[in-house]
Amino acid sequence: MSQPSHRFDARVWGQFITIAQPYFFPRDRRGSSGIFILLLFLVIALMFGCLFALTAAVTFGLNALAPELMGQIAGGLMDLIRSLWSDPFSRSLILATVIVPLGVFVLLRRDLLPRWQAWTLLGLLLMLSLSVSGLNVIISFVGRFFQTALAEKNADTYWRFLGVYAGVFVVGTPIVVIYRYVREYLGLCWRDWLTRHFLDRYFQNRSYYAIENASDIDNPDQRITEDIRSFTQTSLQFLLIILSDIIDLVAFSGILWSISQTLTLTLIGYAVVGTVVTILIGQRLIRLNFNQLRREADFRYGLVHVRDNAESIAFYRGEAQESLQVRQRFIEVLRNFNLLIGWQRNLDFFTTAYNYFVIIVPAAVVAPRYFAGEIDFGAISQASFAFSQVLGSLSIIVNQFANLSGFIAGIERLAEFNDALVTPVSLGESQIELVEQPRFALEKVTIATPNLARQLVQDVTFALDSGESVVIMGPSGVGKSSMLRAIAGLWQSGSGRIIRPPISDVLFLPQRPYMVLGTLRTQLLYPGGDRDTSDDGLLYALAQVNLEHLPDRVGGFDVELAWDDVLSLGEQQRLAIARLLLNKRPYAILDEATSALDLDNEQRVYAHIQRIAHNYISVGHRESLIQYHTYILELKSNQAWEFRPAH
Structure with a gap:
């Protein structure tokens, strides 16, 4: 990326044209900047020609109504207009200020x-x-x-x-x-x-x-x-x-x-x-x-x-x-x-x-x-x-x-x-290959930080069939959340091949759910729920996560509040699960998404996820999560890992 010069020079002029031009003229053609500047001069010339014609018409019109007064006030102006129009060169130049711009604009x-x-x-x-x-x-x-x-x-x-x-x-x-x-x-x-x-x-x-x-x-x-x-x-x-x-x-x-x-x-x-x-x-x-x-x-x-x-x-x-x-x-x-x-x-x-x-x-x-x-x-x-x-x-x-x-x-x-x-931000020369298919699989995936300063996991390989799930566990700092970022395509530094469903079919549930600006209805339907969902449909989804009384508590579905302050973290996590139910995404990724829930609510949440999701991937520390998954991917220190059945 170029650094600012902090000087008044030609480089600043080029930056100005780059930003200003697209509103008036597209930049997707050769020589567009020159054409834009030419058009600017031509529109000035056109307005000058139109103003000259208008001035001449007004001046001579007023002269016809009050010749004595106009002779005293604007006699010199009328003489100037007459002399310009009677001179062939001046007349041609004035006509050119109108005809040439119009011709270019037509082209x-x-x-x-x-x-x-x-x-x-x-x-x-x-x-x-x-x-x-x-x-x-x-x-x-x-x-x-x-x-x-x-x-x-x-x-x-x-x-x-x-x-x-x-x-x-x-x-x-x-x-x-x-x-x-x-x-x-x-x-x-x-x-x-x-x-x-x-x-x-x-x-x-x-x-x-x-x-x-x-x-x-x-x-x-x-x-x-x-x-x-x-x-x-x-x-x-x-x-x-x-x-x-x-x-x-x-x-x-x-x-x-x-x-x-x-x-x-x-x-x-x-x-x-x-x-x-x-x-x-x-x-x-x-x-x-x-x-x-x-x-x-x-x-x-x-x-x-x-x-x-x-x-x-x-x-x-x-x-x-x-x-x-x-x-x-x-x-x-x-x-x-x-x-x-x-x-x-x-x-x-x-x-x-x-x-x-x-x-x-x-x-x-x-x-x-x-x-x-x-x-x-x-x-x-x-x-x-x-x-x-x-x-x-x-x-x-x-x-x-x-x-x-x-x-x-x-x-x-x-x-x-x-x-x-x-210019896309460089993520390093080595990048993970992403392939869209209706399943999750990793093939010898090595993940590094975006600046390539540290390697987190190496050669991880697993595959999920329809109806299967995996929980990623391990001590803090070994790369659990980083693996989710790689699967989502946010981190691409590393090597190997990640197979995943289209991102539009996957709903990501973080530890602290994202509370959008807007109403409770907006919260539940974010990001792609059916905007025509009835209030009864919204209430049913809330009832599945023990939040059926929330609309009465906050004043209805169409009240705008600061939801981060109104809802506890546990309520936000349950609201995110209701969001999953309403969005009807067939795949889910959960990053400590039930950490603030008690065991009964956690069990209820995963029962709903197992019912609607073809595959899902969880990250967590709780041993109770194991029972809701088909496999465990345990990440260990020194980039070691183990993939095994959960039961």
């Missing part, structure tokens, strides 16, 4: 139609973003006109353009509000898709188990929840920031150049120096943000661990030690955050001073020209506005570095997780 319709919602929302969002940028340009000109009229004490022109200024805000308010809503809604849809995408792969082929036991991926829960949420929202924010900055750079550079070429050149040099210094100062913020995400997740997991094991901690009176470990995790959070805010302070010293000069520089450069009578009064405010817009566009890294460093850290965490889901 790729097979890949794009399943993702029509994503592209529609993205196109609408980009259209609104372009509209907001256009409004900013209009505001700069209208503001210049009415401020000049104010300086010249031209009341009629002042009030006319002040009204237009207010009208722009009336039109712009719904555009800005809808723009923000569409951005949030697209982020929501993207998060929904990406979360399901990661969850599907997380549960596929038991990747969650492999990651938990043989991977250095910490806190996958936080990566699926917080990191994906942050990734989708921040990706759209940066996309729109970059798009807006490009538009502002093009639009306002022209305005600024027309007012003062000296100011324009000064700005470019100022932005370049600021960007270089910011990267040098803030580079370490990426690593600190990466570590902060991990420390916060570790601290939260420590608190969840206490909550999940509250009863055990209370019995052990382990409050002092648990408090110490939680506090230690919190100290790590604070220590890293202290470093983070320290480096953020260092960066703020520069960026704050950098942004203050936005006010001083344009005023100092443009004011002499106003005093000399070369420009009007409104040009000063327009130059300041244009200067701040262009500087903001050129200073995206300076202004956004703190957010960008956190974003990069999130990308690297998701990329690590994505790599772990794509």
Whole structure:
């Protein structure tokens, strides 16, 4: 698995594309990343062409209704639109921004139609973003006109353009509000898709188990929840920031150049120096943000661990030690955050001073020209506005570095997780062969730990015919539970051949049964029981394990409770047997599954298992278990073993 670089480089861009692209365009074709980036540029071009056509239609439509007023307000805009449309090259270019993207989308319709919602929302969002940028340009000109009229004490022109200024805000308010809503809604849809995408792969082929036991991926829960949420929202924010900055750079550079070429050149040099210094100062913020995400997740997991094991901690009176470990995790959070805010302070010293000069520089450069009578009064405010817009566009890294460093850290965490889901965790070169047949058998099976550090059992061989069963016994640590993991396919390190029924036909009953989140009905039917089972059927299964009064005690079958706390371990074990009866699995594997039951209940449980199961395998220490099995597999120290009849 690749290690994070904690740097702002091309590798991070590749990780971003890998995660972001599948929602918009499939990655199962050659050159898909290049096609995705091309499509992104084409949809921007298409929205620009559509916006130009809409602007032209609105402008000339209003001109037909009020030619005198529009001549005063937007005469320059109408002249620009006419000149662009009358020029053959400009007209061809504008038409190409619409025709070429539509043609490409038609060619790729097979890949794009399943993702029509994503592209529609993205196109609408980009259209609104372009509209907001256009409004900013209009505001700069209208503001210049009415401020000049104010300086010249031209009341009629002042009030006319002040009204237009207010009208722009009336039109712009719904555009800005809808723009923000569409951005949030697209982020929501993207998060929904990406979360399901990661969850599907997380549960596929038991990747969650492999990651938990043989991977250095910490806190996958936080990566699926917080990191994906942050990734989708921040990706759209940066996309729109970059798009807006490009538009502002093009639009306002022209305005600024027309007012003062000296100011324009000064700005470019100022932005370049600021960007270089910011990267040098803030580079370490990426690593600190990466570590902060991990420390916060570790601290939260420590608190969840206490909550999940509250009863055990209370019995052990382990409050002092648990408090110490939680506090230690919190100290790590604070220590890293202290470093983070320290480096953020260092960066703020520069960026704050950098942004203050936005006010001083344009005023100092443009004011002499106003005093000399070369420009009007409104040009000063327009130059300041244009200067701040262009500087903001050129200073995206300076202004956004703190957010960008956190974003990069999130990308690297998701990329690590994505790599772990794509690349199966290595279980060693030697692997046990698994064969599905309607029986249990082991042929010279040797089992080692997943990291191959220790060999547990060697050359174990046995076979069960229909109706037969085996209990695996032996001292602690010889590999009894490990053998069950190998039979279930969770551990594959070793050699030999395991024959077993399809895993969907086998129900595993551990010593502490898994209590799912949900109702009592959900508990009984987990994982694959008939969801249409009647309450009478559920009551019958509970009666077979002496739990017939449980629904009355807890308030019915459809009440959600914390079942680990409500039920004793013995009740949980009996509930698991009722689950076996309702799931009607023909095979069962029991790992100390009756250890908390008295002998009478144990006998009753095994009577039910013998009645419904073709084969079953048990692990246990109790001598009383022997009478319920056909064979004994005794595992001894030093990898020795013995398979013999139980009677």
